Amino acid sequence: MVKKSAAEKKKTAQILSSEMIYQGPVFGLRRDEVIEPTGLRTRREVITHPGSVVVLPVLPDGRIVMIEQYRHATKQYLWELVAGRMEPGETPEQGAARELAEETGYRAKKIKVFLDVFPTPGFLEEKMFLLLATGCVPGPATPEDDENIVSAIYTPAKLEQMIHSQKIHDAKSIAGLLYYFRYLAPKQGKRKKR
Numbered sequence: 001m002v003k004k005s006a007a008e009k010k011k012t013a014q015i016l017s018s019e020m021i022y023q024g025p026v027f028g029l030r031r032d033e034v035i036e037p038t039g040l041r042t043r044r045e046v047i048t049h050p051g052s053v054v055v056l057p058v059l060p061d062g063r064i065v066m067i068e069q070y071r072h073a074t075k076q077y078l079w080e081l082v083a084g085r086m087e088p089g090e091t092p093e094q095g096a097a098r099e100l101a102e103e104t105g106y107r108a109k110k111i112k113v114f115l116d117v118f119p120t121p122g123f124l125e126e127k128m129f130l131l132l133a134t135g136c137v138p139g140p141a142t143p144e145d146d147e148n149i150v151s152a153i154y155t156p157a158k159l160e161q162m163i164h165s166q167k168i169h170d171a172k173s174i175a176g177l178l179y180y181f182r183y184l185a186p187k188q189g190k191r192k193k194r
Contacts, residue, residue, distance in 0.1 A: 049126035092129035109135030
């Protein structure tokens with residue numbers, strides 16, 4: 001394996017031309033003619049996306065709010081963390097608060113980014129922000145017209161079991177939950193009773 005210098009890692013592709021092939025309400029498709037940092041001249045198709053938020057809502061007793069909804073692309077109902085697209089001009093914290101209230105009715109006392117990731121960097125420019133929402137209190141949900149969402153509350157132990165037994169298939173939710181359990185949740189001896 002060849003190690004790259006810091007200067008080499010900062011190089012980006014030279015874009016020779018860029019054409020928007022499709023722009024829909026959720027995403028777009030762009031075709032770029034580029035010279036990559038290695039010198040390779042090629043064509044890349046990129047799905048454009050405004051970015052998204054994934055919210056891990058923790059109740060005062062340590063339990064976590066999850067949602068279940070139908071996902072047409074998978075043709076099944078999936079258990080997930082609250083998530084959605086960011087609106088223009090919205091910060092990740094604002095988007096997370098909006099999505100949490102819309103999908104579950106919960107409002108959080110504190111919302112903070114704990115991780116940001118590129119879910120599919122080979123062809124998708126979406127940046128996904130994972131946020132921890134703490135001190136969550138219930139309120140009325142206001143889902144969008146096309147959202148049929150059921151929410152449920154689980155202990156961390158039950159969610160770990162659901163991940164292990166493959167009852168949760170959503171990658172962003174698995175990543176967020178496992179990161180939370182490993183690095184952010186109160187440690188085993190200090191955890192509140194589940």
